[in-house]
Amino acid sequence: MNAQTTTLQARTSYLDQLESESIHIMREVVAETEKPVMLYSIGKDSAVLLHLAMKAFYPGRPPFPILHVDTTWKFREMIEFRDQRAKDLGLDLIVHINQGGVKRGIGPITHGSELHTDVMKTQGLRQALDHYGFDAAIGGARRDEDKSRAKERIFSFRNAHHRWDPKRQRPEPWRLFNAEKRKGESIRVFPLSNWTELDVWLYILRENIPVVPLYFAKPRPVVSRGGTMIMVDDDRLPLEPGEVPEIRNVRFRTLGCYPLTGAIDSTATSLEDIVRETLDSRFSERRDRVIDKDGAASMERKKQEGYF
Amino acid sequence: MTLLVNDPEATARDAVLYEHEHKSLLRFIACGSVDHGKSSLLGRLLFDAGLVPDDQIETLRKDTGQLTGPEDTLDFSLLFDGLAAEREQKITIDLAYRFFATRKRKFIVADAPGHEQYTRNMATGASTAELALLLINAQSGLTQQTRRHALIAATLGVRHLVVAINKMDIIGYSKAGFAAIERDFRDFAERLGDVELTFIPVSAKKGDNVVHRSRAMDWYRGPTLLEKLETVDATPRASETPFRMAVQWVSRPTAEFRGYCGLIAGGDVVPGLEIVVQPSGQRTRIKEIITANGVLSHAGIGQSVTLTLTEDVDASRGDIIAEASAPAIVSDRFDARIFWMGQGTLAPGGRYHIKLGTAKAAARIAGPIKLIDLADDAALKPAESLLSNEFGLCTLELDRPLAADPYDDNRDTGSFILIDAETLDTVAMGLIEGATAPASSKAIAGKIEERTHLFGTPRKRRSFAKAVIWRTTGSVATFAIAYYITGNAHLAASITAAEITVKFALYYFHERAWALVPWGRR
Numbered sequence: 001m002n003a004q005t006t007t008l009q010a011r012t013s014y015l016d017q018l019e020s021e022s023i024h025i026m027r028e029v030v031a032e033t034e035k036p037v038m039l040y041s042i043g044k045d046s047a048v049l050l051h052l053a054m055k056a057f058y059p060g061r062p063p064f065p066i067l068h069v070d071t072t073w074k075f076r077e078m079i080e081f082r083d084q085r086a087k088d089l090g091l092d093l094i095v096h097i098n099q100g101g102v103k104r105g106i107g108p109i110t111h112g113s114e115l116h117t118d119v120m121k122t123q124g125l126r127q128a129l130d131h132y133g134f135d136a137a138i139g140g141a142r143r144d145e146d147k148s149r150a151k152e153r154i155f156s157f158r159n160a161h162h163r164w165d166p167k168r169q170r171p172e173p174w175r176l177f178n179a180e181k182r183k184g185e186s187i188r189v190f191p192l193s194n195w196t197e198l199d200v201w202l203y204i205l206r207e208n209i210p211v212v213p214l215y216f217a218k219p220r221p222v223v224s225r226g227g228t229m230i231m232v233d234d235d236r237l238p239l240e241p242g243e244v245p246e247i248r249n250v251r252f253r254t255l256g257c258y259p260l261t262g263a264i265d266s267t268a269t270s271l272e273d274i275v276r277e278t279l280d281s282r283f284s285e286r287r288d289r290v291i292d293k294d295g296a297a298s299m300e301r302k303k304q305e306g307y308f
Numbered sequence: 309m310t311l312l313v314n315d316p317e318a319t320a321r322d323a324v325l326y327e328h329e330h331k332s333l334l335r336f337i338a339c340g341s342v343d344h345g346k347s348s349l350l351g352r353l354l355f356d357a358g359l360v361p362d363d364q365i366e367t368l369r370k371d372t373g374q375l376t377g378p379e380d381t382l383d384f385s386l387l388f389d390g391l392a393a394e395r396e397q398k399i400t401i402d403l404a405y406r407f408f409a410t411r412k413r414k415f416i417v418a419d420a421p422g423h424e425q426y427t428r429n430m431a432t433g434a435s436t437a438e439l440a441l442l443l444i445n446a447q448s449g450l451t452q453q454t455r456r457h458a459l460i461a462a463t464l465g466v467r468h469l470v471v472a473i474n475k476m477d478i479i480g481y482s483k484a485g486f487a488a489i490e491r492d493f494r495d496f497a498e499r500l501g502d503v504e505l506t507f508i509p510v511s512a513k514k515g516d517n518v519v520h521r522s523r524a525m526d527w528y529r530g531p532t533l534l535e536k537l538e539t540v541d542a543t544p545r546a547s548e549t550p551f552r553m554a555v556q557w558v559s560r561p562t563a564e565f566r567g568y569c570g571l572i573a574g575g576d577v578v579p580g581l582e583i584v585v586q587p588s589g590q591r592t593r594i595k596e597i598i599t600a601n602g603v604l605s606h607a608g609i610g611q612s613v614t615l616t617l618t619e620d621v622d623a624s625r626g627d628i629i630a631e632a633s634a635p636a637i638v639s640d641r642f643d644a645r646i647f648w649m650g651q652g653t654l655a656p657g658g659r660y661h662i663k664l665g666t667a668k669a670a671a672r673i674a675g676p677i678k679l680i681d682l683a684d685d686a687a688l689k690p691a692e693s694l695l696s697n698e699f700g701l702c703t704l705e706l707d708r709p710l711a712a713d714p715y716d717d718n719r720d721t722g723s724f725i726l727i728d729a730e731t732l733d734t735v736a737m738g739l740i741e742g743a744t745a746p747a748s749s750k751a752i753a754g755k756i757e758e759r760t761h762l763f764g765t766p767r768k769r770r771s772f773a774k775a776v777i778w779r780t781t782g783s784v785a786t787f788a789i790a791y792y793i794t795g796n797a798h799l800a801a802s803i804t805a806a807e808i809t810v811k812f813a814l815y816y817f818h819e820r821a822w823a824l825v826p827w828g829r830r
């Protein structure tokens with residue numbers, strides 16, 4: 001195959017188009033803001049985001065640090081994976097934990113998913129951004145994840161209290177992003193806005209991007225809670241009297257705090273299997289996320305309060 | 309679901325990727341108000357294509373109050389309810405983006421609200437779309453609002469208009485009813501310039517001609533809506549224009565390396581290409597095209613790359629790297645079409661920040677302003693100012709020269725936004741028409757004055773093209789006849805030459821004269 005053909009094919013592939021657009025967005029952030037940071041939540045979207053950042057600034061390094069807001073309830077395999085990636089890529093990784101929340105003993109089991117997410121995730125993120133003085137945070141949210149996200153801009157502004165005002169969003173025609181901040185404002189930027197779950201997996205497959213092993217099916221100990229399969233990742237998950245964890249062949253479609261993330265029965269052990277399963281799935285992605293069920297339009301409310 | 313790769317023997321990775329790597333991307337905008345059934349049509353499209361997840365169908369059945377029963381009792385519009393704030397407070401209906409993919413394509417749909425006060429959302433969605441899906445209710449026919457949407461889409465460079473005439477089931481699948489609306493639209497569309505028109509009779513409720521061919525309308529031989537979306541040419545217009553790239557960021561990882569990062573906004577680039585850095589005008593050549601995938605021998609529109617140059621020229625963010633043989637316009641005065649989205653009005657003397665490509669400058673509205681009246685087929689009318697959601701034509705004065713192209717040539721290097729200096733909000737979308745002739749504001753004022761219509765009536769270019777083709781055909785015939793009669797090639801050629809010159813001019817004026825005569829038009 002000659003070079004011409006290769007180029008023409010590359011040009012018609014929509015994954016290349018998505019990649020180029022995301023790189024363009026990241027470069028705009030770096031050019032237009034003073035102290036950007038990339039939020040890293042260890043999941044598949046973050047894996048893609050990180051990969052794109054490495055590409056966007058090649059042959060240089062991404063000119064921003066990577067921030068993980070650790071709720072202390074992540075799967076153990078996620079934390080191992082995070083540290084390994086940081087080491088392999090030589091990342092400038094900042095891990096922030098809301099120590100106030102830890103002192104109060106906040107957790108999803110004792111305090112419920114809503115309070116836990118608010119204190120450890122939302123407030124944790126706000127603390128970290130304020131502490132380091134980041135004026136822009138690049139995140140891996142996609143518009144296809146949730147109805148409220150379908151209407152969020154790529155450059156999404158937060159006021160000094162990190163609140164999102166859906167009524168005051170700036171139009172984003174063409175590729176012209178207005179990154180001018182009013183006093184105290186910061187920006188969340190979502191370069192993966194136009195990607196879908198399937199796009200993310202296809203891209204991971206094509207680019208051979210490492211992901212947390214929890215995405216692949218394997219026999220794991222789970223208990224069923226209200227129709228959701230929760231993995232017993234450590235001894236902090238209290239078992240009901242007579243409840244015995246069952247070993248099932250499961251994997252995860254999305255990853256969060258382990259007591260809040262439902263597993264799915266699966267035999268997908270490779271990226272190809274995952275793509276096929278995603279194509280074949282008759283259910284939407286976040287169906288197994290407990291926190292999204294905290295009442296109607298819960299994501300929208302969390303976002304207004306400063307959740308990613 | 310039909311998207312699954314069926315061949316179990318194929319090597320997993322390649323088979324999975326092959327299927328998707330060859331998909332193209334189409335961005336389109338769907339316009340129409342709720343009563344025309346836009347949400348229902350999009351919902352039906354996804355449902356019939358097998359793209360609505362089961363849990364959402366279940367929710368839909370619950371919401372519709374139809375746990376069982378045939379599909380046409382489902383209200384597909386409920387698949388797309390938006391922000392809670394919108395539902396509860398009935399505030400501004402916002403633009404939403406939806407995504408779906410079939411075997412052939414990935415689609416990004418800008419789902420735009422129809423009402424006039426939300427036109428800014430529609431304009432934003434149309435700015436990146438290659439196709440506009442316009443909905444017409446078969447019962448009510450072509451409305452003012454549909455004309456407005458078509459005018460905005462065409463102004464913003466959308467090349468393909470697909471007119472879906474919905475609720476065909478209610479008018480008894482009448483061919484005559486469909487034909488009447490198509491005729492009305494085609495008459496009006498003379499105004500729209502170079503756009504491709506497609507008319508499809510559909511019923512979102514019953515699913516006719518959305519994904520599946522209608523049995524009730526065997527008189528219709530065109531594509532279904534999905535077929536049209538899957539096959540329309542999605543290549544950006546600027547792929548055939550000269551090379552352009554706005555410098556986003558200068559990469560300096562080491563003291564020796566200096567790379568210019570950007571997304572290619574037009575044409576192609578190869579190493580060795582002679583380029584000019586604009587607005588400064590320094591010339592040099594492309595040394596290498598660098599990406600994380602390696603050094604490329606060629607790159608084209610839409611690709612994010614890093615370019616190195618053979619000489620150390622002074623280029624920075626905001627500059628345009630352009631093909632030296634066909635550079636962009638450099639000026640500090642531009643004529644532009646402005647779509648005003650601000651709270652107040654846009655008036656002569658107004659000062660704003662402008663973001664044009666990656667460049668920023670201060671801009672002043674130098675006037676005069678002409679309103680592009682969307683309620684009157686985009687007729688140009690003198691105006692004191694522009695109100696929110698109005699299109700107009702005016703002159704911009706910048707505090708420094710910038711490089712740009714006419715919007716009709718290149719959507720990326722020809723577009724800008726205006727930013728309010730106090731609120732920092734994006735208050736206008738702008739489309740470059742061209743540079744204002746230097747030091748002769750009167751001339752351009754005159755130029756704007758002269759025009760009475762945004763798109764021309766019909767286009768002079770079109771008359772010219774028709775004249776050329778007609779003349780070529782005629783002249784070949786003249787030569788053949790003259791040669792047959794005289795038997796002298798020289799004489800025949802002389803006759804033909806004289807005839808070409810005289811009749812060319814005659815035909816052109818004849819066409820222009822007829823363009824002014826309303827008699828005999830439908």
